Amino acid sequence: MLQWISEVASPRNTRAIEKRPLPDDGDRMMIDLIIAEVESAVSRFETEQEIRRSERCLREHVADYSWLATNSSARRRKYLSMSERSKIESACCLIIASEWSALLSTWRSRMRMVTEREHILEAFSSAVHEVIASRPRSNTLTDVLLNYIRHRPSLNSVGNDTPRSDTAELTAINPRFPLDDFTHIV
Numbered sequence: 772m773l774q775w776i777s778e779v780a781s782p783r784n785t786r787a788i789e790k791r792p793l794p795d796d797g798d799r800m801m802i803d804l805i806i807a808e809v810e811s812a813v814s815r816f817e818t819e820q821e822i823r824r825s826e827r828c829l830r831e832h833v834a835d836y837s838w839l840a841t842n843s844s845a846r847r848r849k850y851l852s853m854s855e856r857s858k859i860e861s862a863c864c865l866i867i868a869s870e871w872s873a874l875l876s877t878w879r880s881r882m883r884m885v886t887e888r889e890h891i892l893e894a895f896s897s898a899v900h901e902v903i904a905s906r907p908r909s910n911t912l913t914d915v916l917l918n919y920i921r922h923r924p925s926l927n928s929v930g931n932d933t934p935r936s937d938t939a940e941l942t943a944i945n946p947r948f949p950l951d952d953f954t955h956i957v
Contacts, residue, residue: 882894
């Protein structure tokens with residue numbers, strides 16, 4: 772009878788992506804500042820669009836009754852919705868502390884070409900992807916093993932007859948997976 776409760780609250784239903792560690796206070800502050808920055812950019816963009824529309828209506832001597840629109844979807848939103856906020860927050864959780872300035876400068880440079888409200892969020896998402904892609908790539912297991920095999924002296928080599936016993940190169944193997952698996956979040 773109450774099995775549906777256990778299915779809803781079951782920990783096995785949670786995705787691995789949601790198990791990220793919670794950001795510390797500094798990261799939390801930066802995430803809040805970035806959300807405020809994106810929201811102010813959206814508000815600024817919508818205000819500029821409103822001014823352009825009203826100026827066009829004044830030039831064409833057409834009455835503007837858009838303020839009478841009662842349907843909330845017909846009105847322009849000057850603020851971020853909760854889903855937009857959560858997308859920005861989850862994207863920011865992928866950024867490490869040393870990348871905040873690169874993210875902001877990349878996003879601001881893309882903001883110059885924005886023509887629609889949605890492009891602001893898309894520009895932010897692509898800036899996050901660009902910052903993540905610019906990280907130095909860690910060696911994969913295949914890279915380390917191929918490098919180890921290539922530099923290992925051959926059995927037919929002349930000179931040093933002792934086989935290579937230094938396995939220090941193999942300690943560079945990183946068993947963690949790269950963040951490329953998380954690109955579908957943003």
